[in-house]
Amino acid sequence: xxKPRGGEGVSLGTGRRRLKLIRGNMDMYMLLIPGLIFLFxxxxxxxxxxxxxxxDFNIFGGISGSEWVxxxxxxxxxxxxxxxxxLTNTLLISLYKITILFPIPIVIALMLNEVRRMFFKRxxxxxxxxxxxxxxxxxxxxxxxxxxxxxxxxxxxxxSFGGEPIxxxxxxxxxxxxxxxxxxxxxxxxxxxxxxxxxAGIEQEQYEAAAIDGAGRIRQMWSISLPGMLPTIVLMFILxxxxxxxxxxxxxxxxxxxxxxxxxxxxxxFVYRMGLGQQDYSFSTAVGLFNSAVGFLLIIIGNMxxxxxxGRSIW
Amino acid sequence: xxxxTAKDYMLDGTIYIVLIAMGLITLLPFVxxxxxxxxxxxxxxxxxxxxxxxxxxxxxxxxxVTSSQFLNSxxxxxxxxxxxxxxxxxxxxxxxxxxxxxxxxxxxxxxVLFIFxxxxxxxxxPNYLLVRELGLINNLGSxxxxxxxxxxxxxxxxxxxxxxxxxxxxxxxxxxxxxxxxLFRIILPLSGPVLATIGLFYAVYYWNDYFHPMLYxxxxxxxxxQLYLQDIVMNADTSSALDKTADDLMNVPxxxxxxxxxxxxxxxxxxxxxxxxKYFIKGVLIGSVKG
Numbered sequence: 001x002x003k004p005r006g007g008e009g010v011s012l013g014t015g016r017r018r019l020k021l022i023r024g025n026m027d028m029y030m031l032l033i034p035g036l037i038f039l040f041x042x043x044x045x046x047x048x049x050x051x052x053x054x055x056d057f058n059i060f061g062g063i064s065g066s067e068w069v070x071x072x073x074x075x076x077x078x079x080x081x082x083x084x085x086x087l088t089n090t091l092l093i094s095l096y097k098i099t100i101l102f103p104i105p106i107v108i109a110l111m112l113n114e115v116r117r118m119f120f121k122r123x124x125x126x127x128x129x130x131x132x133x134x135x136x137x138x139x140x141x142x143x144x145x146x147x148x149x150x151x152x153x154x155x156x157x158x159x160s161f162g163g164e165p166i167x168x169x170x171x172x173x174x175x176x177x178x179x180x181x182x183x184x185x186x187x188x189x190x191x192x193x194x195x196x197x198x199x200a201g202i203e204q205e206q207y208e209a210a211a212i213d214g215a216g217r218i219r220q221m222w223s224i225s226l227p228g229m230l231p232t233i234v235l236m237f238i239l240x241x242x243x244x245x246x247x248x249x250x251x252x253x254x255x256x257x258x259x260x261x262x263x264x265x266x267x268x269x270f271v272y273r274m275g276l277g278q279q280d281y282s283f284s285t286a287v288g289l290f291n292s293a294v295g296f297l298l299i300i301i302g303n304m305x306x307x308x309x310x311g312r313s314i315w
Numbered sequence: 316x317x318x319x320t321a322k323d324y325m326l327d328g329t330i331y332i333v334l335i336a337m338g339l340i341t342l343l344p345f346v347x348x349x350x351x352x353x354x355x356x357x358x359x360x361x362x363x364x365x366x367x368x369x370x371x372x373x374x375x376x377x378x379x380v381t382s383s384q385f386l387n388s389x390x391x392x393x394x395x396x397x398x399x400x401x402x403x404x405x406x407x408x409x410x411x412x413x414x415x416x417x418x419x420x421x422x423x424x425x426x427v428l429f430i431f432x433x434x435x436x437x438x439x440x441p442n443y444l445l446v447r448e449l450g451l452i453n454n455l456g457s458x459x460x461x462x463x464x465x466x467x468x469x470x471x472x473x474x475x476x477x478x479x480x481x482x483x484x485x486x487x488x489x490x491x492x493x494x495x496x497x498l499f500r501i502i503l504p505l506s507g508p509v510l511a512t513i514g515l516f517y518a519v520y521y522w523n524d525y526f527h528p529m530l531y532x533x534x535x536x537x538x539x540x541q542l543y544l545q546d547i548v549m550n551a552d553t554s555s556a557l558d559k560t561a562d563d564l565m566n567v568p569x570x571x572x573x574x575x576x577x578x579x580x581x582x583x584x585x586x587x588x589x590x591x592x593k594y595f596i597k598g599v600l601i602g603s604v605k606g
Contacts, residue, residue, distance in 0.1 A: 018420045021418070021419055021420060022419070022420055022421075025416070025419055025494060027493055027494045027495050028412075028413040028416060028419060028494050029413065029419075029421075031409050031410070031412060031413045031494075031495070031498075032410060032413050032414075032425065034406050034409060034410070035406060035407075035409065035410030035464060035469075036425070038406065038410075038460075038463050038464050039428060039429060039432070039464070041445075042442075042445070042460065042461045042463075043432040043436070043437075044432075045437075045441075045445055046436065046437025046438070046441035046442045046445050047435070047436070047437045047441070048437075048441075049437050049440075049441030049442075049444055049445060050437055050438065050441055052440075052441070052444075059444075108334075108337070111330045111333060111334055112334070114326070114327070114330050115330065115331075115334070120331075120334075123338070124334045124335075124337070124338050126592065127338045127341050127342055128337055128338060128341050129592055130341065130588065131341060133519060133523075133584050133588065133591055133595075134523070134581060134584055135522075135523035135524075135525055135541050136525070137525050137541045137542075137544045137545045137548065137580075138541075138544065138577060138580055138581055140548060141544060141547075141548040141573070141576070141577040141580075142344050142345070142348055142577055143344070144548055145344075145347075145348050145351070145573060145574055145577060146344050146347055146348065148570075150360070150570075151359050151360050151361070151362050151364075151570060153347050153362075153364070153365060155362075156362035156365075159362070185340070185341070188337075189337070189341070193596055193599050193600070194599065194600070197600050216320065216322055216323070217322075217323055217326055218322070218326060249526075250525075250526050253526070253529070254525070254545060254548075254549075257549075268439075271438070271439050271440065272439060272530075275439060275440040275443065276439075276440075276443065276530065281440050281444065284439070284440050285438060285440040285441060288437075288438030288439055288440055288441075289438060291438065292435055292436060292437075292438055293435075295434075295435075296434050296435045299434045300434075
C-alpha cells in the first residue's frame with residue numbers, strides 16, 4: 001500500500017525527483033513533527049517498555065536497572081491456574097458474545113428495512129442507538145440499580161411472582177450471562193448501522209423484479225437483502241474475530257467484584273489487578289504481551305481471510 | 316401492483332412487535348431509574364417504584380447536582396473534553412494533511428508506522444509506567460496527551476482530504492500559495508462535516524473515558540464525572556463519596572442518591588444526542604467504507 005506511484009517520474013531519475021519533492025515541500029514534513037512526537041512517545045515507547053516482561057522489574061531500578069529473567073514470567077504464566085481460569089473466562093465470554101450478539105444487529109437491520117412508516121423507524125432507531133453513547137459506568141449503574149436485590153424493579157417482579165430475590169452481580173452462575181446481555185443491550189442497535197447502510201445500497205429494481213416474479217417479502221429478505229449484506233457481514237465478522245481476546249475489559253471493570261472473579265475475571269481485568277493492584281509489573285506485562293501478540297496474529301489472519309473471500313483488505 | 320397477503324400482515328405484525336419490544340427494553344431501565352430518582356425513599360425501599368414516581372420530590376436530585384464534588388467532577392470532565400477535543404482535532408488534522416500526499420517520499424512508510432499501532436500496542440502496564448515516568452500521575456494531561464491522535468480518526472480525515480478535488484490545490488499552487496496556506500485557507504474550510512464528526516468522536520471518548528482516570532487519577536479533586544459516578548455506584552456506602560455532613564445524609568437516602576447520580580450523569584449526553592446521532596452515523600459509514 002505504500003508503493004510510490006512511479007511512472008512519469010522514472011525517466012526524470014527517481015532520486016533527483018524525490019529530493020526535489022522533499023525540498024519543495026519541507027513545510028509538509030514540518031507539519032508531521034507533532035504527530036511523530038506523539039507516535040514515538042505514546043505508541044512506540046510503550047512497546048519498548050514491553051521488555052520488562054522479560055525482567056524482574058522494580059520501579060526503583062527502572063528498565064536499565066532491573067534483573068533479566070528471560071522467559072521466566074511466561075513460564076509462570078503458563079503454570080498459573082489463575083491465568084488459565086482467566087483465559088477460559090475470556091474465551092467463553094467472547095465466544096458467547098460473538099455467537100449470541102453478532103447475528104442480532106443483522107436481524108434488526110433486516111427488520112428496520114421492512115418498516116415503511118418512517119416516523120416509527122426513526123423513533124426506534126433513535127431509542128436503540130442511545131445506549132451506545134453512554135459510558136459503561138452509567139450502564140452498569142443502571143443495571144446494578146434495576147437488578148438490586150433490595151428494591152430493584154426486576155427483583156420486585158420476581159418477588160411478586162412468588163420467587164426469591166436474586167443477587168445478579170454476585171452470582172457466579174449468572175455473571176457471564178449478565179455481561180453478554182448488557183453488552184447486547186448497549187451496542188445491538190448501534191451495530192446495526194453498517195448493515196442498514198449495506199441494505200440501503202441494494203438496488204430497488206431487484207425487489208421489484210422479484211415481486212413481479214411472485215416472490216413474497218420473506219423470500220425477498222432471504223434471497224435479496226441477506227446476500228446483499230453478505231460482504232459487510234463477512235467483513236464485520238472477521239473484524240470481530242480479531243478482538244477475540246477482548247472480552248470487554250472496561251465493561252467488566254465497572255461490573256465485577258471479588259465474588260465473581262472466578263467467572264468474570266478476563267485478561268484485561270487480570271492485567272489491571274495484577275499490575276496496578278499488586279504492582280506485579282513484569283508478570284502483568286507478560287500477560288499483556290501474550291494478549292497483544294495473539295490479537296495481532298488474529299488480525300493478520302483475519303486480513304488474509306478477508307482478502308481471500310471478499311477481495312478487500314481491512315486496512 | 317403488489318398486494319399484501321395475509322403472510323405479509325403477519326410479517327409486519329411480528330416486526331413491529333419485536334421492534335417495539337426492543338425499544339421498550341432499552342427505555343424502561345432509564346424510566347425506572349429516573350422515577351426512583353424523583354421518588355420518596357420509603358417508596359423505593361419497599362419496591363413500589365416502577366414506571367411512575369411514587370411520592371414525587373426533587374430534593375434528592377437537587378442534593379446530587381448541587382453537591383460540590385459532583386459539580387467539581389462535572390467541571391473536570393468539561394475541561395478534559397473541551398481541551399482534549401480541540402487538541403486532538405488540531406494535531407489529527409495537521410498530521411492527516413501531509414499523510415494524504417502519498418506522492419511525497421516517506422509518507423507511505425509513516426502511514427504504515429501509524430497503522431501498526433492499531434494492531435499492536437505496549438499494553439496497560441508499559442503505558443502506565445510511561446505516564447508515571449513523565450510525571451503525569453494526578454495530572455489531567457495524563458488523560459489527554461496519550462490519547463491525542465486516534466489512528467482510526469486520523470485515517471478517516473486523511474481519506475477525506477484525499478478525496479477533495481485536486482484542482483482546488485493546483486490552482487492555489489500556481490498562484491504561489493504555500494502548503495500551510497492551502498491547508499488553512501482551502502482544505503480545512505471545506506472539511507467542516509468530517510471535522511465535526513471526528514470532533515464528536517473525540518468528545519464522546521474524552522467525556523466517557525473512565526478507564527484512564529482510574530489508572531492515572533487518584534486525587535479526589537481531579538476525578539472526572541465518570542470516576543465519581545463509579546465511586547457512587549460501586550460503593551454501598553455513599554457517604555464516603557459525598558461531601559455532605561451526616562445530618563444531610565439522614566434526609567437524603569442512598570438508593571435515591573445513586574439513582575439520581577446515574578440520571579444526572581446521563582443528562583449531558585442526552586442534551587447533545589441529536590447532534591451525536593446525526594454525525595456519528597456519518598462517521599461510522601465513512602469509516603466502514605474506507606478504514
